[in-house]
Amino acid sequence: MGITRILTAAQMRKADEITIASGLSAFDLMDRAGRIVANSALKCVPDYSRIVVIAGPGNNGGDGFAAACHLRKYRIPVTVVSLVPVDSLSGELKKHANLAVKAGVKVREATSLGAIGEVERWLSRSSIVIDAIFGTGLCRGLGGLMAEVVAKINACDRPVFSIDIASGICSDSGVILGVAVKADMTLPIAATKWGHWLAEGRDYTGRLLDVADIGISDDAIEASWRETCDCDDEQERCFCVNSASLINDEYLKAAWPPRPRLSHKGYFGHVWVFGGSVGFTGAPQLAGLGAYAAGAGLASIICPDEVWPIIASANLEVMTHPESSSAWQKADAIVAGPGWGLERGELLSRLLDTEKPLVVDADALNMVAANPALQSKLANRTALTVITPHPGEAARLLESDIGTVQDDRKQAVLDLVRRYRCWVVLKGSETLVASPDRDIYLNPFGSPQLAIAGSGDVLAGMIGAQLSRQKGDGATLGELISSTVALHAKAGAREGWYLPGELAKLVSEVRQNLERGDGKEK
Ligand SMILES: NC(=O)C1=CN([C@@H]2O[C@H](COP(=O)(O)OP(=O)(O)OC[C@H]3O[C@@H](n4cnc5c(N)ncnc54)[C@H](OP(=O)(O)O)[C@@H]3O)[C@@H](O)[C@H]2O)[C@@H](O)CC1
Ligand SMILES: Nc1ncnc2c1ncn2[C@@H]1O[C@H](COP(=O)(O)OP(=O)(O)O)[C@@H](O)[C@H]1O
Numbered sequence: 001m002g003i004t005r006i007l008t009a010a011q012m013r014k015a016d017e018i019t020i021a022s023g024l025s026a027f028d029l030m031d032r033a034g035r036i037v038a039n040s041a042l043k044c045v046p047d048y049s050r051i052v053v054i055a056g057p058g059n060n061g062g063d064g065f066a067a068a069c070h071l072r073k074y075r076i077p078v079t080v081v082s083l084v085p086v087d088s089l090s091g092e093l094k095k096h097a098n099l100a101v102k103a104g105v106k107v108r109e110a111t112s113l114g115a116i117g118e119v120e121r122w123l124s125r126s127s128i129v130i131d132a133i134f135g136t137g138l139c140r141g142l143g144g145l146m147a148e149v150v151a152k153i154n155a156c157d158r159p160v161f162s163i164d165i166a167s168g169i170c171s172d173s174g175v176i177l178g179v180a181v182k183a184d185m186t187l188p189i190a191a192t193k194w195g196h197w198l199a200e201g202r203d204y205t206g207r208l209l210d211v212a213d214i215g216i217s218d219d220a221i222e223a224s225w226r227e228t229c230d231c232d233d234e235q236e237r238c239f240c241v242n243s244a245s246l247i248n249d250e251y252l253k254a255a256w257p258p259r260p261r262l263s264h265k266g267y268f269g270h271v272w273v274f275g276g277s278v279g280f281t282g283a284p285q286l287a288g289l290g291a292y293a294a295g296a297g298l299a300s301i302i303c304p305d306e307v308w309p310i311i312a313s314a315n316l317e318v319m320t321h322p323e324s325s326s327a328w329q330k331a332d333a334i335v336a337g338p339g340w341g342l343e344r345g346e347l348l349s350r351l352l353d354t355e356k357p358l359v360v361d362a363d364a365l366n367m368v369a370a371n372p373a374l375q376s377k378l379a380n381r382t383a384l385t386v387i388t389p390h391p392g393e394a395a396r397l398l399e400s401d402i403g404t405v406q407d408d409r410k411q412a413v414l415d416l417v418r419r420y421r422c423w424v425v426l427k428g429s430e431t432l433v434a435s436p437d438r439d440i441y442l443n444p445f446g447s448p449q450l451a452i453a454g455s456g457d458v459l460a461g462m463i464g465a466q467l468s469r470q471k472g473d474g475a476t477l478g479e480l481i482s483s484t485v486a487l488h489a490k491a492g493a494r495e496g497w498y499l500p501g502e503l504a505k506l507v508s509e510v511r512q513n514l515e516r517g518d519g520k521e522k
């Protein structure tokens with residue numbers, strides 16, 4: 001399966017070191033990066049007039065020189081504007097700068113604010129601007145000349161192609177370090193970085209192109225995760241990222257293979273939703289519809305007696321029982337929380353005691369946040385457990401605040417795993433899924449259209465459906481849970497406005513397309 005990895009700057013440096021130690025030279029890595037940048041930029045903007053590369057002081061600038069050299073092979077006029085004196089460059093950077101000059105690249109220096117007019121002139125003569133100012137080595141806020149040049153790039157009204165990451169975006173957090181290039185497209189080198197996805201990074205990245213394969217192997221990347229872990233194993237279990245990848249379409253295909261011709265409703269599992277209270281009778285129904293939409297064979301609700309007649313008469317599809325019923329003991333998976341209110345701690349405690357796969361959502365999370373005994377039960381559960389907090393619920397579960405959670409969502413999801421030792425789905429734009437072993441999956445799909453009350457209930461039911469599919473079909477748990485988040489997001493990103501109940505219908509359409517194989521009717 002094609003996997004797109006997500007790395008921090010330190011992990012990228014480590015993978016780079018491992019690769020160089022295994023025999024591939026730093027010069028070659030830069031050359032490969034430059035070749036892919038050149039080809040990719042021409043593919044994005046097929047204009048063979050002058051290309052201007054703005055090169056910074058580090059290896060990102062070196063990639064810029066290498067790209068310029070490759071562009072010359074197509075006889076394209078290229079200017080590199082170096083923001084540091086070319087004489088001050090050393091190592092492979094210097095070698096690539098020299099090769100560029102030999103290949104006929106015009107190299108100009110703009111090393112002080114006095115040269116900003118010169119930068120502006122070159123920008124105005126370019127068909128595309130290649131931003132090679134900073135990559136993963138950016139470590140402090142931009143000021144002076146660098147900040148001025150970024151402002152000129154952003155004002156130049158030319159397509160901007162960033163190498164690796166938009167200069168000015170912190171590659172680990174996605175925040176803007178003072179000022180940042182607003183790229184139209186970004187070519188990630190060797191792996192995606194967290195900064196492409198988090199905070200402002202996603203907006204400044206523009207179109208994220210396919211990762212440039214410069215010869216850094218997956219083994220080197222996996223080793224970089226291990227070797228950059230700074231936990232003291234002697235003292236406590238490691239809680240650094242074990243792996244991080246983007247959820248892609250292949251996960252979805254693995255999670256929804258074609259339905260066997262001789263299957264029956266029992267094959268696809270029975271999801272039981274515990275939820276509903278006065279004023280919140282829709283939430284468990286939406287979860288039930290979500291379960292069906294994701295492919296469950298049966299969906300039932302257990303709700304407080306006082307709302308049972310309302311919920312039972314409000315829908316045909318989801319079977320509805322009062323709390324006195326014990327029919328749920330046959331559940332393949334349980335979803336607890338949608339619209340449940342805060343008075344159901346005792347029942348939640350019993351559900352935590354069961355050996356059933358369990359999704360803990362909404363009010364069930366709020367009850368856990370307020371009750372240390374429930375927290376301990378959740379953390380010590382041995383059966384499969386998924387918690388699905390939105391940022392507000394996550395903040396309550398971590399005794400933190402929403403700002404802190406949102407400022408570092410990667411850390412928040414790891415903190416939730418550390419505390420509750422289960423699968424975590426931290427919802428919101430770029431939902432993060434984390435396994436108890438700290439494998440993180442980032443969902444790149446979705447739309448703010450999903451910001452509507454009830455869409456989270458649909459998702460909780462959908463995850464319940466995946467957990468109830470004991471038959472497995474060969475997909476891993478990571479694929480099952482993260483692809484459910486992606487399916488929900490893809491359905492939510494479809495054209496047109498929808499109500500949360502209608503979202504379930506959209507989910508079922510996308511899911512059926514997957515099961516039929518790329519949407520072909522059979
Ligand atoms: N990893 C890989 O696999 C490969 C990576 N490659 C490429 O290398 C890139 C990473 O290169 P990199 O480490 O040299 O960092 P980069 O971003 O060019 O800049 C560092 C320089 O910037 C300076 N500096 C920092 N902040 C500053 C500020 N605010 N204002 C002013 N200066 C500032 C900093 O100065 P210092 O902190 O030392 O004073 C240092 O001189 C990566 O993104 C990719 O494009 C490929 O070549 C092939 C293989
Ligand atoms: N801006 C957004 N972009 C993408 N997805 C979003 C956005 N806002 C909300 N969502 C998604 O919508 C769902 C909302 O869930 P939640 O906040 O629990 O709502 P509710 O409890 O009302 O059902 C989550 O899956 C979340 O990831």
Ligand SMILES: [K+]
Binds near residue numbers: 131132133162167
């Ligand atoms: K860059």
